[in-house]
Amino acid sequence: MYRISVLFVLLGLSLTNAYPLHSPVIIFDLSVYGKALFGQPKLAEPYVLRTQPRVASDEEDEHPEESGDYLEGDILVPESSISMRSSPPRVSTTWPNGVVPYEISTTFPQDDVDTIMRAMELIQNKSCILFIPHTTEKNYISITNQYKGCWSAVGRIGDKQEVNLQLPACTKKFGTPVHELLHVLGFPHxxxxxxxxxxxxxxxxxxxxxxxxxxxxxxxxxxxxxxxxxxxxxxxxxxxxxxxxxxxxxxxxxxxxxxxxxxxxxxxxxxxxxxxxxxxxxxxxxxxxxxxx
Missing domain, CATH: 3.40.390.10 (Collagenase (Catalytic Domain))
Known part of the structure; x- marks a missing residue:
């Protein structure tokens, strides 16, 4: 499915026309989270390219999204992403047309990229959502692994929106990237x-x-x-x-x-x-x- 989205970009087609709006943009009230929604993510240990996948033990990070130092374990809007605004956002929205531009950090090994892409494909195959590689879009998600924990904002908050999947725990179970991507789309716990x-x-x-x-x-x-x-x-x-x-x-x-x-x-x-x-x-x-x- 994601290959189709690449084709749209290469052909310069309008995604608005190729993938019409199915429902009005929905606004999510973020006020329930309060100031705890915003913070500075903690840096993980420096990433070291590995020749073979590391394996987290069954006891270690069985539910890594629950073990984070963030709100509800894995909900966070990094302060850096709102530093240029006069005040933090109190609402988020669904993604217009169900289209989510994304980029994946080059520091992810290929097996982890494959896991993330499978999570995107699963969501696409079950819905009208379309993940497309980011090019010039103002609003997009940037999937990283440089910070501690698995975390995301809830819904579309605007501009570059970081989603973190620390290795190896956050890609050990296929459902963890799915969980974080559903946060991106507006799902609460x-x-x-x-x-x-x-x-x-x-x-x-x-x-x-x-x-x-x-x-x-x-x-x-x-x-x-x-x-x-x-x-x-x-x-x-x-x-x-x-x-x-x-x-x-x-x-x-x-x-x-x-x-x-x-x-x-x-x-x-x-x-x-x-x-x-x-x-x-x-x-x-x-x-x-x-x-x-």
Whole structure:
């Protein structure tokens, strides 16, 4: 699919005409995140080109997006990207026409580039989203590996927008780049949705004190008629930010066999439904739909 986007660029075709707008641009309210959304990413250890892939142990960074020093573990707008503005952005939007220009740092080894591209292809194949190589577009994402952790902003904030995938942890599981790219497209974390209390219990006594803010409900979030999904690639694991190794997120409803909180192997059916209602339908239905995962 991404080869098609390259062809559009080479032929100089208008993406607006070749890939028409499917739905109005949606505005996301970022005020729920407060000042914690903005910060300076910590530098990772200097990247060293490797002759063979490094392998993170099963214990190390099993859920790397949960172990970051950022808001909810992996949500960040670097201060450098807003330094030229009079004030930080309080809103973000969907990407017009569902088109996301991107660049990938040349410091990624080819096997990691392949993982990132597969994540993009998966999203494209399940929706009307189109990732295109960045050329002259003002607004685009820049995928790097120079900082600590896996992180992204939520939605399109404008200008060059960094997405970090530290090696080796953030490309070890295919679903981690998918998770971060869905943040780019406007997805919040599943356990922070405004309907979550009907589906999970947050066990406060098991959460590290400094991380209680990571479970704040997004009261302004939009559901797009998609029911809560324990198996969403955007859901955190049952022991996320645990101080004692006990669960911090407990399901209230019965889960289908095999559905795992915090899975990072694939995009779920509800993720696909939400993505298509955000970007690919001329009208967004308010009627809840149930999907099996």
């Amino acid at each position: 599943e356990q922070n949705r405004n309907i979550r209390d009907d589906f999970v219990v947050i066990v406060n006594q098991n959460i590290k004190a400094d991380f209680m803010k990571n479970f704040k409900i997004d009261e302004h979030g939009q559901d797009f008629g998609v029911i809560y999904d324990y198996g969403s690639v955007m859901h955190y694991s049952q022991k996320a930010f645990s101080i004692n190794g006990d669960p911090t997120i407990v399901a209230i409803k019965k889960r289908e066999p095999g559905v795992e909180m915090g899975q990072r192997t694939n995009i779920s059916d509800s993720d696909v439904a939400r993505l298509n209602r955000m970007y690919c339908e001329t009208e967004t239905s308010s009627t809840p739909i149930s999907v099996e995962t």
